[in-house]
Amino acid sequence: MIGYVDSLPAADPPSLDVRGVHYSYPDGHVALRGVDLTVPRGGRLALLGPNGAGKTTLVLHLNGILSGGAGTVTVGGLTVDRDRATLAEIRRRVGIVFQDPDDQLFLPTVAEDVAFGPANLGLRGAELEARVVEALDAVGMTEHRDRAPQHLSFGQRRRVAVATVLAMHPEILVLDEPSSNLDPAARRELAAILRRLPVTLLMVTHDLPYALELCDRSVILDAGRIVADGTTVDLLTDQELLARHRLELPYGFDPTLAARQLAAQG
Amino acid sequence: MGAGHAHVLYRDRTSPVHRLPPEVKITAMVLFSIAVVATPREAFWAFGGYAVLVLLVAALARIGLRWLLSRALIELPFVVFAFALPFLGHGERVVWLGLELSVDGLYGGWNILAKGTLGVLASLLLAGTTTMRDLLLGLDRLHCPQIITQIATFMLRYLDVLVGEARRMRVARISRGDDPRFVWQLRGFAVGVGALFLRAFERGERVYLAMVARGYQGRMPAAWRTAGAATVRHWLVAATVPLAATGIAATALVLG
Numbered sequence: 001m002i003g004y005v006d007s008l009p010a011a012d013p014p015s016l017d018v019r020g021v022h023y024s025y026p027d028g029h030v031a032l033r034g035v036d037l038t039v040p041r042g043g044r045l046a047l048l049g050p051n052g053a054g055k056t057t058l059v060l061h062l063n064g065i066l067s068g069g070a071g072t073v074t075v076g077g078l079t080v081d082r083d084r085a086t087l088a089e090i091r092r093r094v095g096i097v098f099q100d101p102d103d104q105l106f107l108p109t110v111a112e113d114v115a116f117g118p119a120n121l122g123l124r125g126a127e128l129e130a131r132v133v134e135a136l137d138a139v140g141m142t143e144h145r146d147r148a149p150q151h152l153s154f155g156q157r158r159r160v161a162v163a164t165v166l167a168m169h170p171e172i173l174v175l176d177e178p179s180s181n182l183d184p185a186a187r188r189e190l191a192a193i194l195r196r197l198p199v200t201l202l203m204v205t206h207d208l209p210y211a212l213e214l215c216d217r218s219v220i221l222d223a224g225r226i227v228a229d230g231t232t233v234d235l236l237t238d239q240e241l242l243a244r245h246r247l248e249l250p251y252g253f254d255p256t257l258a259a260r261q262l263a264a265q266g
Numbered sequence: 267m268g269a270g271h272a273h274v275l276y277r278d279r280t281s282p283v284h285r286l287p288p289e290v291k292i293t294a295m296v297l298f299s300i301a302v303v304a305t306p307r308e309a310f311w312a313f314g315g316y317a318v319l320v321l322l323v324a325a326l327a328r329i330g331l332r333w334l335l336s337r338a339l340i341e342l343p344f345v346v347f348a349f350a351l352p353f354l355g356h357g358e359r360v361v362w363l364g365l366e367l368s369v370d371g372l373y374g375g376w377n378i379l380a381k382g383t384l385g386v387l388a389s390l391l392l393a394g395t396t397t398m399r400d401l402l403l404g405l406d407r408l409h410c411p412q413i414i415t416q417i418a419t420f421m422l423r424y425l426d427v428l429v430g431e432a433r434r435m436r437v438a439r440i441s442r443g444d445d446p447r448f449v450w451q452l453r454g455f456a457v458g459v460g461a462l463f464l465r466a467f468e469r470g471e472r473v474y475l476a477m478v479a480r481g482y483q484g485r486m487p488a489a490w491r492t493a494g495a496a497t498v499r500h501w502l503v504a505a506t507v508p509l510a511a512t513g514i515a516a517t518a519l520v521l522g
Contacts, residue, residue, distance in 0.1 A: 065475055091478070098472065100472065103475075103476045106419075149423075150423070150426045
């Protein structure tokens with residue numbers, strides 16, 4: 001099973017707990033200045049912020065690709081450190097879907113690419129195959145399993161990228177700008193898939209309507225700090241807050257109305 | 267993306283040759299080429315025998331002669347030298363159509379031409395019946411160093427992406443009034459190549475990060491290397507061609 005959310009005891013450790021993370025790049029540029037962030041199990045959080053706010057840097061901290069500054073990252077009770085075995089387990093638990101699916105899909109066929117992660121976990125044979133089938137099914141890409149990624153549409157490639165990570169049964173799914181470059185139909189299809197997935201979700205984006213559609217809670221990251229934390233609809237209706245952090249709603253978009261429509265849909 | 271659906275060398279057919287596991291075909295091709303190269307150049311009949319073998323396999327693989335020969339033209343730049351040899355060679359000379367040709371040079375030219383063509387035809391048969399993907403898998407199963415097969419896999423996967431990027435950059439350049447037909451506008455092209463290299467480099471880094479994020483630790487998972495590997499029967503079937511070739515070569519050596 002990809003999800004586990006239905007069967008979890010409330011006392012479980014949060015899926016993601018980030019405490020006081022600082023980071024400066026080797027050239028001295030300070031990217032993160034003390035980030036605190038918690039995503040409870042089964043929670044859906046949008047990480048909003050303008051370009052250059054440090055969003056991607058933070059994402060690379062979640063599975064230990066970047067580290068070395070102050071602070072800790074804990075995933076489902078396991079703290080990221082440099083130990084090889086710990087890192088391997090952390091990378092299983094944190095499923096990052098990168099912004100450009102062409103960066104993520106590097107093998108000649110869809111099925112092989114989906115199998116890459118679980119195979120790295122040591123799965124093989126029928127068990128590995130079951131993971132591939134399950135993950136492709138979850139994103140509705142089963143019939144394309146033997147095609148080459150470069151022959152798929154961009155939206156399909158993004159869905160496969162999500163599947164490559166789901167196949168590892170992550171504790172938390174981290175999506176970096178999931179709606180970028182998608183046409184409206186592909187965007188809606190991806191939203192439907194993401195909403196169905198029974199996983200903890202951290203969505204990094206500056207697409208505010210998408211955040212509202214998929215995440216009930218949001219935080220705003222700007223200049224390496226979390227500057228706001230609240231329900232998505234509250235943050236999006238605070239025009240002054242958004243303007244201060246270079247975030248803007250699309251022309252004509254009314255977050256209150258959209259939230260009401262979403263609630264009506266259930 | 268568009269491009270990439272077309273295979274340059276692979277002929278999408280179903281045939282007994284297509285179905286053979288790739289490692290078997292690679293081994294057969296290499297052994298066949300060695301037999302050809304080891305044959306003394308004076309044994310003309312032996313080369314006829316090899317040609318018959320190639321034609322038999324081509325027929326079995328349902329690959330047309332026309333396709334084979336047109337692809338074989340690729341060897342031309344490499345064998346031009348062979349045509350020059352009869353004029354440049356020393357020693358005994360014969361006169362043919364008023365041309366004074368060196369016998370040694372004629373043999374040398376024939377040697378290059380015949381062996382080169384047979385080698386190219388054998389490689390074409392391999393490429394025509396095996397997808398790029400399977401070739402890499404076969405090399406991997408033959409214990410070719412993993413780093414080489416990995417690099418080749420990446421090239422295969424990202425060739426389309428890079429070609430697409432190069433095309434977009436070219437369109438963007440032309441849209442801003444660049445006309446690459448003129449020599450003095452080569453600069454735009456040269457800068458484009460530099461930019462493409464940088465993009466390829468940056469993409470390489472992002473691809474690597476994405477792999478690490480999915481638990482990559484420097485070795486490709488071994489899981490899919492074993493599925494569909496060659497059986498003894500496959501090896502025996504494919505051994506017929508190199509065995510016949512070795513037989514011809516051995517006979518030619520003994521007689522010669």
